[in-house]
Amino acid sequence: MDGELVPWEQAKVHVTVNALHYGTAVFEGIRGYSHNDEIYVFRLRDHLKRLIESAKIIMFNNPYTVEQLQDAVIKTIRANGYRSNVYIRPIIYAGENIMSLNARDLPIRASVIVFPLEKFFAKTGLRVCVSSWRRLPDTSMPPRAKAAANYLNSILASTEAKMMGYDEALLLDHQGYVSEGAGENLFLVKNEVLATPPTSSSILEGITRDTVIKMASDEGFRVVERPISRTELYTADELFFTGTAAEITPIVEVDGRKIGDGAVGPVTSRLRKLYDNTVRGLEPRYKGWLTPVYGSR
Numbered sequence: 001m002d003g004e005l006v007p008w009e010q011a012k013v014h015v016t017v018n019a020l021h022y023g024t025a026v027f028e029g030i031r032g033y034s035h036n037d038e039i040y041v042f043r044l045r046d047h048l049k050r051l052i053e054s055a056k057i058i059m060f061n062n063p064y065t066v067e068q069l070q071d072a073v074i075k076t077i078r079a080n081g082y083r084s085n086v087y088i089r090p091i092i093y094a095g096e097n098i099m100s101l102n103a104r105d106l107p108i109r110a111s112v113i114v115f116p117l118e119k120f121f122a123k124t125g126l127r128v129c130v131s132s133w134r135r136l137p138d139t140s141m142p143p144r145a146k147a148a149a150n151y152l153n154s155i156l157a158s159t160e161a162k163m164m165g166y167d168e169a170l171l172l173d174h175q176g177y178v179s180e181g182a183g184e185n186l187f188l189v190k191n192e193v194l195a196t197p198p199t200s201s202s203i204l205e206g207i208t209r210d211t212v213i214k215m216a217s218d219e220g221f222r223v224v225e226r227p228i229s230r231t232e233l234y235t236a237d238e239l240f241f242t243g244t245a246a247e248i249t250p251i252v253e254v255d256g257r258k259i260g261d262g263a264v265g266p267v268t269s270r271l272r273k274l275y276d277n278t279v280r281g282l283e284p285r286y287k288g289w290l291t292p293v294y295g296s297r
Contacts, residue, residue: 001111003072005079011111018094018106023149025093026054029244031117032077032086032293035280039077039086040290042279043207044070047244048090050207054145055092059103062092064110070291072112077293080114087117087245093148120245123167125252125264128181130230131157131169135179135202143202151183158182168241170233170254173201178228184241184249185209188228189267191237198225208242211289215274218285221267233257238265240272248272 001011019025028047032039048066055062073088095107136143136153143150153171161169161182170186173179178197180186185206188195194216197203216223233239237260239251248271250264278286 002109003068005075011113013093013109014096016096016098017109018097018100019148021098022094022101023147023152024058024103024106025091025148026051026058026060026146027089027091027148028146030073030088030090031244031247031279032082032088032114033279033281034084035282037083038281038295039082039293040279040281041073041077041088041293042244043211043289044073044291046207046210046289048073050146050205051090051092054147055108057142057145058147060092060094060106060108061104062108064092064108069110069112072110073114074291074293076112076114082114082116084116085118086114089113091148117245120247121167121249125250125262126167126241127165127253128168128170128251129161129164129166129255130233131160131171131182133157133160133169133171135171135173137174137202143204144199146204154182172230173197175201175227176230177201178230178233179203181241181243181246184243184246186228187212187240187242188232188236189238189240189265190232190235192221192267194221194223194267195228196223196225197228201227206243208244208247211275211278212242212248212271215278215286216271219270219274233259236260238268240268248275 028051030047032041048069090112092110095109157169169182171179179201180203233254234257241249277283
């Protein structure tokens, strides 16, 4: 917290922090994967660059650099002695000031949280529904920023989906095109062509989304970023979510309609295997995406 290692039970903030009252915070979700007694943090610098860009979008006077935050992530993992898969949550947030709505006036704090995590979704394939809530438009709130306040939109959609018996929600954008999941980007596969919604559909530009675009292209698949209509979901050969927490998670049903034959498709399976190997340092092509925690001493 603010450059100091703090025991878990003492990692507290005051009730007057601006972030608690107004959602003035930006954060990242990052994964570290264990292999041969090493932990590889996946695309650490890319995540931290996006964090700083998010702080810039919401006009924080952010004093923290990518290098400072990277050092804090490595230090926190090492201090805990983790050797298993971990989830990393860096957050930059507005401190003690409950009266100001001017982001430029706020004291800025930063924390890095690390804890063990294996799988976010327990199921192999998800049943999802299109939410009645629309994704926030860029003219109201900036989806490009991974901002805490934006996630109330996600919480409403995901809670609604679970109340209806589904595993997760899909949101449409303000024009009625598919945007993304409550906390995941979406890919559609049709005739072995991958499509994913563009940034104009109010998506967060996911690091895992970018990873899949690069890997799929390298594997010889055609990948297009384009608007996707709701009905295209129902006739897709395959659908899958991507995200730091979700990794690559197949979708087997949307709004009660089976996707393909209802099983995990071959394109999804191939990309998921490649992704799993990549994040554990088993794919030489993508070693540059990995930051070793203990080997970097």
